[in-house]
Amino acid sequence: MRKNPRILPAWVAICGAISVGALTAMQARVNGQLGVALDDGFVAAFISFGSGFVILIVLSALFPAGRGGVRRLVDGVRAATIPWWMLLGGAAGAFAVATQGLSVGIIGVGLFTVGMVAGQTVNGLVLDRTGYGPGGVVAVTMPRVIGAAIALVAVGSVFVGDTVQGIPVWMLILPFFAGAGIAWQQATNGRLRQQVGTPLTATLVNFAGGTTFLAVAAVIDVAIVGMPEALPAEAWIYAGGALGVVYIFLSAALVQHTGVLLLGLGSVVGLLVTAVILDAIWPTASSPPLLTQIVIVAIALLSVAVAAAPWRLRRP
DSSP: OOSOTTSOOHHHHHHHHHHHHHHHHHHHHHHHHHHHHHTOHHHHHHHHHHHHHHHHHHHHHHSHHHHHHHHHHHHHHHTTSSOGGGGOHHHHHHHHHHHHHHHHHHHHHHHHHHHHHHHHHHHHHHHHHHTOSTTOOOOOOHHHHHHHHHHHHHHHHTTSSSTTTTSOHHHHHHHHHHHHHHHHHHHHHHHHHHHHSOHHHHHHHHHHHHHHHHHHHHHHHHHHHOOOSOOOOOGGGGTHHHHHHHHHHHHHHHHHHHOHHHHHHHHHHHHHHHHHHHHHHSOOTTOOOHHHHHHHHHHHHHHHHHHHHHHHTSOO
16 A cells, blocks of 8 residues: 555656756757847747747646636635735746846856756755745755755856856846746745646646736837847747746646755756757857866766755655
C-alpha cells in the first residue's frame, strides 16, 4: 500500500524542473529574436503572451479538466475563497517575457540566464522559508543553503574578466528581477492550481493576466515610438507563446512536489545547459565564452545535487 500516490519520485520531479529551465531558455532566445526583428521588445512580448493565451483558451474549451477548472475558478472568485492576489502570477510572467524581448537578442541567452538564475535562487529560498509555496514551509536545511550559495557562485563566474564590458547596466539588472518574479510566479501558480484542481486553469489565468498587462504596455509603447515596420515572415519566431504554455503548465504541476527552491535550482540546470547550446550554435555579440559557460553549468549541476539530496531522503 502506497503511503502517498500523489507524490512524484524525486528523479521525475527534478527532470521535470530541468525541462522547465530548458524550455525557458528556448523561449528567451525566440522572444529575444522576435524583439530584435521588430525592434520593439514590448510588442514582441505581447505577441508571445497573446499567442499562448489563445492556445490556452482553445485547450480549456476542449478538455473537461479545463472546463471544470474554469468553473471552480469563477466560483472561487465569487465566494472569495480564491484571493485576488492569486490571480497575479501573469504579471511576473509578463515582466519576464518583456525582459527577454528587450535584452536577449543583444546580450545572448547566457548572460540573461545567469541574472535570472540569481533572482530565482535567492527568492526561491525566501519563499520556501516563509511557506509561501503550495507545500507550505520547506525546511531551509544547510544543504539547501549551500546549494543556493553554489548556484550564486555559478552566476558570479560569468562576471570574471571582461565578459560584461560594454553592456548597459540595466540589461544585466533586469534579468535578476525577472528571475525573482518567476520564483514568485511558480509558487503563486502552484497555490492557484490547488484551488482550481488543474494546472491548465492556473496556466490560463497566468496568461490572461500577462496578456492584459502586456497589451497596456504595448499600446503605450506604440503610442510613443510607433508601430513596428513589418512583422517577420519566419513562423518559428512566433513559437515563444507555445513554449511558455508548456513550461508554466509544468511549473504549476511540479512545485507542490519540489518546493520553490528545488524547482528553481532544477530549472537553473536546464536554463544553463540549454543556454550554452543555444549560444554555441547561435551566438550574439555579447555571449560569454564557451569555456566560461561550461564552467558555470558544472557548478550549477553541483548546486542542484547538493540541494536535492535531503529532499530525496525526506520520505523514508
